Amino acid sequence: MEQSEASQDAAIRQATQLLLSSRYVMAMTGAGISVESGIPPFRGPGGLWTKYGEPPMNGYQRFLEDPKRAWEERLSPTGPSQILKETIVAAQPNPGHLALVDLEQMGLLRCLITQNVDNLHRRAGSQNLAEIHGNTTLIRCIQCNARFSGDEVALDILPPPCPQCGGILKVDTVAFGEPIPPDVLQKCQEESARCDCMIVVGTSATVYPAALFPMQVHERGGTLIEVNLYESELTSMCHVSLRGPSGELLPQLVKMVREW
Ligand SMILES: [Zn+2]
Numbered sequence: 001m002e003q004s005e006a007s008q009d010a011a012i013r014q015a016t017q018l019l020l021s022s023r024y025v026m027a028m029t030g031a032g033i034s035v036e037s038g039i040p041p042f043r044g045p046g047g048l049w050t051k052y053g054e055p056p057m058n059g060y061q062r063f064l065e066d067p068k069r070a071w072e073e074r075l076s077p078t079g080p081s082q083i084l085k086e087t088i089v090a091a092q093p094n095p096g097h098l099a100l101v102d103l104e105q106m107g108l109l110r111c112l113i114t115q116n117v118d119n120l121h122r123r124a125g126s127q128n129l130a131e132i133h134g135n136t137t138l139i140r141c142i143q144c145n146a147r148f149s150g151d152e153v154a155l156d157i158l159p160p161p162c163p164q165c166g167g168i169l170k171v172d173t174v175a176f177g178e179p180i181p182p183d184v185l186q187k188c189q190e191e192s193a194r195c196d197c198m199i200v201v202g203t204s205a206t207v208y209p210a211a212l213f214p215m216q217v218h219e220r221g222g223t224l225i226e227v228n229l230y231e232s233e234l235t236s237m238c239h240v241s242l243r244g245p246s247g248e249l250l251p252q253l254v255k256m257v258r259e260w
Contacts, residue, residue: 022197028113032202037091048080060178067159093124099250101125111191134172143167196222204232
């Protein structure tokens with residue numbers, strides 16, 4: 001549902017007032033902001049899983065049963081994994097990612113939770129970032145949770161051992177059936193507990209536990225600002241809904257905050 005220009009302008013004005021009158025603003029992003037950088041979503045129309053089928057729901061169990069095979073598949077991906085890898089390598093942060101960096105640098109945005117694994121928020125320059133589903137460019141030890149960049153880890157033995165503790169290394173992306181890494185989950189919980197205004201961008205907020213954070217902010221009396229092409233499960237809880245691409249709306253929001 002498109003908003004008229006006048007109602008969109010009023011919504012951006014209202015969102016600006018909310019941001020400027022809140023104590024601890026956070027944002028949470030989902031697939032929608034990555035789609036605007038050319039990365040296909042997993043679910044919904046045009047989604048990789050819609051086209052190729054859902055990956056096995058016991059992905060983590062399969063990793064644990066045969067980590068060597070999982071690593072071999074990662075190093076020579078096929079089908080949807082290959083498409084995802086190639087599009088992520090080619091993708092660039094879009095104006096929506098950059099607007100969130102602007103808000104952080106202005107001191108307004110305190111923390112960003114993302115459900116995306118594509119590294120685009122880091123590449124854009126976001127600092128206080130919680131990647132709740134991991135980051136596909138990083139490698140994580142499933143024993144001590146230390147994270148490494150791809151070039152820090154030798155791959156002559158598969159699975160590669162953790163340089164710090166000798167544990168098994170795995171891609172940081174959280175697999176189906178894998179617990180959210182405790183350090184990230186704790187950060188999300190601590191930050192959300194302080195938050196009184198959350199900007200929810202490009203997510204239908206149906207994947208748990210990520211969906212809980214905006215709901216908790218709402219339940220504690222905080223405000224939610226939705227930036228999404230479509231209505232979502234969260235829309236009825238939001239004080240302001242901005243309908244349209246985040247790459248257009250977030251820069252407009254930054255501009256109005258600057259000029260306020
Ligand atoms: Zn380790």
